[in-house]
Amino acid sequence: MKRYYLLWILLGILYPNMKGQVPANSPLGNVKKIEVSHSTYTFLTTNGRAQVTVYSPGVIRIRVAHQAFAPDFSYAVEVKPEACHVQVTDAKGLYTISTDSVTLRITKDPLRFTFLTKTGEVINADDPAFGTSWLGEEVTTYKTLQPGERFIGMGEHGGNLDRAGTACVNYNTDNPEYDDASDRMYSTIPFYMGLHDHLAYGIFMDNSSRSLFSFGAGSNRFDYFRASCGEMNYYFIYHSTVKGIIGSYTWLTGRTPIPPIWSLGYQQCRWCYFPEADLLSTAAKFRERHIPIDMIYLDINYMDHYKIFTWDPNRFPDPKAMTGKLQKMGMHLAVIIDPGVKIAKNYPVYQQGVDSSLFIKYPDGTNYAGQVWPGWCNFPDFTMPKTRAWWGRWVKTYADEGVTGFWNDMNEIAVWGKEVPDLLNLNWDGLHTTYRQAKNVYGFQMARSTYEGAKKYMDGKRPFVLSRSGYSGLQRYTAIWTGDNQAKEDHMLLGVRLINSLGLSGVTFAGMDVGGFSGNPTQSLYTRWMEIGAFLPMYRAHTTINSNREEPWDFGETCEDIARRYIGFRYQLLPYIYAGFYESSQDGMPLNRSLAINYTNDSTIYDPEFQQEYLFGPSILVAPVKGTESLCRVYLPEGNWYDLFNDKPYAGKQVIVANSELNRLPLYVKAGSIIPMQKLVESTADNSGDTLFINLYEGQQPNQYRYYEDDGTTYKYESGHYYKRLISYDPQQAMLTFGKKEGSFTSRFHVITLVLHGFTPEEVQHLTVNGAAKTVTPEEIRFFTSHFAFADYGPFDTKHVLSVSFPDNDNEMQVHW
Ligand code: MIG
Numbered sequence: 001m002k003r004y005y006l007l008w009i010l011l012g013i014l015y016p017n018m019k020g021q022v023p024a025n026s027p028l029g030n031v032k033k034i035e036v037s038h039s040t041y042t043f044l045t046t047n048g049r050a051q052v053t054v055y056s057p058g059v060i061r062i063r064v065a066h067q068a069f070a071p072d073f074s075y076a077v078e079v080k081p082e083a084c085h086v087q088v089t090d091a092k093g094l095y096t097i098s099t100d101s102v103t104l105r106i107t108k109d110p111l112r113f114t115f116l117t118k119t120g121e122v123i124n125a126d127d128p129a130f131g132t133s134w135l136g137e138e139v140t141t142y143k144t145l146q147p148g149e150r151f152i153g154m155g156e157h158g159g160n161l162d163r164a165g166t167a168c169v170n171y172n173t174d175n176p177e178y179d180d181a182s183d184r185m186y187s188t189i190p191f192y193m194g195l196h197d198h199l200a201y202g203i204f205m206d207n208s209s210r211s212l213f214s215f216g217a218g219s220n221r222f223d224y225f226r227a228s229c230g231e232m233n234y235y236f237i238y239h240s241t242v243k244g245i246i247g248s249y250t251w252l253t254g255r256t257p258i259p260p261i262w263s264l265g266y267q268q269c270r271w272c273y274f275p276e277a278d279l280l281s282t283a284a285k286f287r288e289r290h291i292p293i294d295m296i297y298l299d300i301n302y303m304d305h306y307k308i309f310t311w312d313p314n315r316f317p318d319p320k321a322m323t324g325k326l327q328k329m330g331m332h333l334a335v336i337i338d339p340g341v342k343i344a345k346n347y348p349v350y351q352q353g354v355d356s357s358l359f360i361k362y363p364d365g366t367n368y369a370g371q372v373w374p375g376w377c378n379f380p381d382f383t384m385p386k387t388r389a390w391w392g393r394w395v396k397t398y399a400d401e402g403v404t405g406f407w408n409d410m411n412e413i414a415v416w417g418k419e420v421p422d423l424l425n426l427n428w429d430g431l432h433t434t435y436r437q438a439k440n441v442y443g444f445q446m447a448r449s450t451y452e453g454a455k456k457y458m459d460g461k462r463p464f465v466l467s468r469s470g471y472s473g474l475q476r477y478t479a480i481w482t483g484d485n486q487a488k489e490d491h492m493l494l495g496v497r498l499i500n501s502l503g504l505s506g507v508t509f510a511g512m513d514v515g516g517f518s519g520n521p522t523q524s525l526y527t528r529w530m531e532i533g534a535f536l537p538m539y540r541a542h543t544t545i546n547s548n549r550e551e552p553w554d555f556g557e558t559c560e561d562i563a564r565r566y567i568g569f570r571y572q573l574l575p576y577i578y579a580g581f582y583e584s585s586q587d588g589m590p591l592n593r594s595l596a597i598n599y600t601n602d603s604t605i606y607d608p609e610f611q612q613e614y615l616f617g618p619s620i621l622v623a624p625v626k627g628t629e630s631l632c633r634v635y636l637p638e639g640n641w642y643d644l645f646n647d648k649p650y651a652g653k654q655v656i657v658a659n660s661e662l663n664r665l666p667l668y669v670k671a672g673s674i675i676p677m678q679k680l681v682e683s684t685a686d687n688s689g690d691t692l693f694i695n696l697y698e699g700q701q702p703n704q705y706r707y708y709e710d711d712g713t714t715y716k717y718e719s720g721h722y723y724k725r726l727i728s729y730d731p732q733q734a735m736l737t738f739g740k741k742e743g744s745f746t747s748r749f750h751v752i753t754l755v756l757h758g759f760t761p762e763e764v765q766h767l768t769v770n771g772a773a774k775t776v777t778p779e780e781i782r783f784f785t786s787h788f789a790f791a792d793y794g795p796f797d798t799k800h801v802l803s804v805s806f807p808d809n810d811n812e813m814q815v816h817w
Contacts (some may be wrong), residue, residue: 023136028064031108034095036088039081041097045111050132052106052113055081057099058239059248062113064132064139064232073431075383075441076206076253076473077235102238115201115236122146123201123238124194127222132232140226141205141234146196150606151215151223152242152596153202155189155505156482156498158182161596161611163192167217171210172440172469174414176484176518180494186412186483187470188440189505190225193245198601202237202245204252208440208471229436242504242597243589249506250588254476256508258585261712262332262684263405263464263479264577265294266567267540268551269334269513272299275315276322282551283331291552291564292571292682295405295464296326297542298335306374307342309349309394323402330683334405334464335398339413339446340377343369349394353378358387360435361425368424370415379413382445383438384427391446392453399457406450408467408478411443443469447478460714466538472506479509479538487516487547489626492529496592496612496624499536503590503614504597508581511538515550523555524662528627530563531665534570535616537581537591562663568680575676575692575709580617582708591617599637602653610635610655618705619673619697620644623658623666632660640671642697647757647801671758672699674727674736676707678749684712691805692749696729696736698758703729710745723747725810734763734817741810749808754815756802767817769806776802 029046036042039054051069053061061081063069087098095106102123105114114125126132127142134140151163158180159166173184190211191204205211207227215223225234237248268286273279279296286293304310311319323333341350341359353359359367359378367378380387395406413420424435447467454463465478474480482498485491495512502510514533515521521529530552533539543550552563570577580591589597593615595605604610613623613635621641623634639652644667650656658666669675675695678688705727710717723746726739736754741747756764756776764776779801806813 023134025130025133025135027133028111028131031095031111034090039083039086041088041095043095043106043108043111050111052097052104053081054084054086054097054099055079055235055252056248057084057101058237058244059252060097060099060102060104060115060236062232062234062236064141066134070231071431073429074206075208075444076471078254078473079252115238117199117238121197121199123199124203124236127224130222137229138226139230139232140224141232142222142224145216145220145223146194149194149196149216149223151192151194152594153189153192153501153504154213155191155502155507156185156187156480157501158185158494158498160606160608161497161500161594162606163215165216167212167214169210169212170440172412172443174410174412174418174483178483178485180490186468187443187474187480189472189502189507191249191472191505193242193504194223195242195596195600200239200242200245200600202249203234204237204249204472205232205234206472207231207233209437210440242600243587246504246506246589246597247587250475253473253506255506255585255588256475256581257462258578258581258710258717259479259509260404260462260464261574261578262294263538264574264581265539265571265684266292267295267297267334267538268293269297269540269542270299270550271543271545272301274298274301274312276317280322280325283326283329285551285553287329287682289553289560289564290682291560292567292680293331294684295332295334295540297405297407298333299545300336300338300373302335305342305344306338307344307347307349308337308340309397319401319403327402330685332404332464333402334407334466335403336407336409337395337450338373338410339379339382339408339442340370340372340374340410340415341380342374343376343378350378352390353380356386356390358384358390363423363425368420370413370420371417372410372415380446380449381427382442382449383429383433385429387427388445388449388452391449392456395450395453396457399454399463404458404461405464405466406454408443408447408450408465411446411467411469413439413442441471443467444471444474444477447474448476451477460716462713462715470507475507475509479511480507481510481538481540481542482512484517484544485513487519487521487525487543489525489628491516492525492532493612493624493626496532496614499592500594500612500614503537503592504594506588508584508588508590509537510592511536511540513542514539515541515543517542518544518547520548521550522627523559524627526550526555526627527559527562527662528625528665530559531566532622532624534566535620535622535665535667539567539570558662566665571681571684572677572679573675574684575678575707576617576619578712579676579706579708583706593617595637602637604635605637607635609633615670619670619675621668621670623668625660625666627662630659630661632658632666634658634666634668636668639701640699641668642671642757643667644669649758669697669757670699671697672701672703672729672731673697674703674705674729688748690749691751691753692747692808693753693755694727695755695757698731698756699729700731702731705729709747710743717745721745736815738808738813738815740812747808747810751805752808753803753805756804759802759817761802764802764817767804767815769804769815770813774804774806776804779803
């Protein structure tokens with residue numbers, strides 16, 4: 001004992017300042033005082049303060065700070081608290097705040113939060129010892145791990161669908177070497193959902209500084225989320241379903257506006273098509289070979305010395321004439337725009353940026369310079385309103401030349417040497433901050449500037465914006481892709497999981513480089529990837545500069561044929577995909593729906609073997625499989641299913657062995673589904689005929705489907721210029737009802753062909769439409785009807801389907817059988 005004592009004295013002499021140098025965990029402390037104003041409850045504690053704000057019955061915000069709260073500002077959240085019914089009790093040691101859907105129990109000594117259902121079940125609780133506390137500037141909220149708790153969400157992070165036992169770092173990074181285990185990715189969505197005991201909740205930590213979410217990684221005691229500086233600021237969301245939580249999260253952070261329809265077609269990219277003749281001949285080849293396509297891209301080599309908002313005068317002498325030629329082919333052009341502005345004399349973008357003080361600065365007032373493709377560059381401060389407006393005017397110069405797609409890359413910010421110093425000053429919409437807080441929103445604000453400019457200057461036409469980096473809320477302005485993946489089977493499946501996870505996190509419009517960015521895919525990998533791509537929200541093939549050419553015809557005739565048919569099928573499916581985007585714009589439901597959305601409590605869907613399966617829209621189950629596997633195991637969740645290729649029925653809640661030969665991606669349709677389709681076209685600019693094909697799959701459960709259509713290219717839908725109708729299927733009454741149309745838009749279609757799947761001829765022989773008898777004709781098809789892309793195709797089983805056609809009059813119509 002005595003010896004130890006001496007040792008401490010000795011250590012004290014050797015390291016006199018050790019105590020206090022590295023801060024210990026500093027808790028929030030006990031409640032001293034409570035202040036209430038409107039829907040906000042402030043708790044002053046011995047070591048700081050916390051604030052509770054009720055945003056809606058299921059959304060409660062918690063802020064925690066040492067000192068007075070900073071001005072309330074967020075790039076992610078746009079809504080204000082809604083007036084709602086709240087009940088409060090204040091007893092010794094315990095305060096409760098109850099809405100109609102959740103009770104927040106607040107202990108005072110020390111201050112801790114527990115969220116409960118109205119029947120008293122614990123949804124989510126602070127760790128009793130640590131709650132929210134600080135380690136130096138870092139602020140962390142520790143939550144008790146619930147038994148069997150699963151965690152989903154967090155946007156663009158690899159790993160399993162269920163993130164239990166792992167952690168995610170949010171620090172936007174250009175990571176061309178990323179793989180499944182990488183913690184640094186290109187975008188930040190600090191939002192997850194916890195699932196346990198048939199309960200589900202969401203937590204969105206709106207703090208854009210570097211953060212870490214640990215879902216029981218390295219500790220079986222708690223999960224936690226930590227921000228490296230600033231306030232703890234999170235929204236707790238409770239709802240009985242995952243869908244409801246996504247709905248609330250996207251109520252807070254916004255939803256994807258309906259994209260221009262052409263951006264939902266096939267998109268071809270490469271680093272880089274040049275000169276102009278290469279771009280145009282590539283585009284023409286798609287047309288010659290009847291491979292449907294709507295968009296083609298230019299990567300960085302179109303510019304003059306990589307100077308943004310310029311064109312290489314030799315490679316692209318007349319951009320406007322060029323986009324005109326593409327337009328004649330029914331195609332749109334997207335160009336890449338990086339944030340770095342080359343420091344160069346007589347370059348107006350640079351000159352204006354300097355003269356009007358639009359760039360990011362060091363604290364001493366000099367412009368920050370970093371090196372990237374153009375050499376040394378300055379970087380626009382997109383957190384400054386003036387910079388955003390200026391940027392928009394430069395975007396106009398492209399729009400004036402007929403460019404309609406704007407691809408924002410390198411906006412993490414990526415520079416040679418990787419590290420952009422934290423001390424840089426950013427405007428932060430007048431509130432001023434450093435790069436520490438701004439980094440993760442930089443790409444988001446760049447995409448916003450691009451979108452706002454394009455929207456303003458495109459004569460009422462919808463632009464398409466694609467960004468690599470982003471933060472919660474990015475979905476209001478831009479689509480996103482998952483950066484530099486590799487031409488490997490694993491990366492194809494990883495990409496599906498990333499897109500599914502983005503979908504769980506409010507980002508509907510997402511894609512990956514089909515074919516893989518780096519490396520050269522094998523025939524089978526490329527083919528399979530093209531198949532999966534047809535069932536992703538954004539369908540874009542892209543590859544790096546030193547890879548082989550990767551257009552559909554570069555892999556031999558078989559691959560080309562398969563690619564053509566899957567792309568074609570996507571075009572036929574556009575009415576369904578478009579309506580899916582409409583739905584997403586209303587409630588945030590993604591196109592790629594991880595099975596965790598609809599089958600949350602089915603443990604099999606989290607099995608690593610099945611975790612990448614998803615529903616594409618409400619009805620089509622996609623089971624992604626490697627190109628090398630010609631047989632695979634597929635899990636069909638609860639309900640009844642049909643093989644999409646041959647209508648073979650399957651009962652759900654079982655694993656089946658599926659045919660996954662190279663031309664056959666396992667695809668299943670949920671019983672009771674209503675899927676609108678159109679005839680095969682090669683561009684969305686083509687005439688899609690007068691017939692809407694409504695595919696009805698017999699089922700036991702009633703189903704409703706909202707069909708939606710508008711002009712596909714303008715914002716007139718915002719003022720009611722759309723066509724919307726509810727289609728209801730009632731199996732008990734043997735009836736399909738087309739509701740009266742809503743909106744002022746006239747549908748492209750005026751004939752409905754009802755294609756009946758899973759029905760027997762006897763069942764529908766007395767079919768009537770509005771009381772008038774109709775003959776149901778059996779059509780011999782291989783896929784849906786003989787008009788469709790997979791018709792007469794390879795090994796698909798021949799099948800008779802039943803169909804009946806009738807004119808549409810926009811009023812309520814009843815089909816009875
Ligand atoms: O330093 O513009 O992720 O899609 O082709 C690489 C060239 C910069 C990275 C993007 C990639 C793009 C490439 N870019």
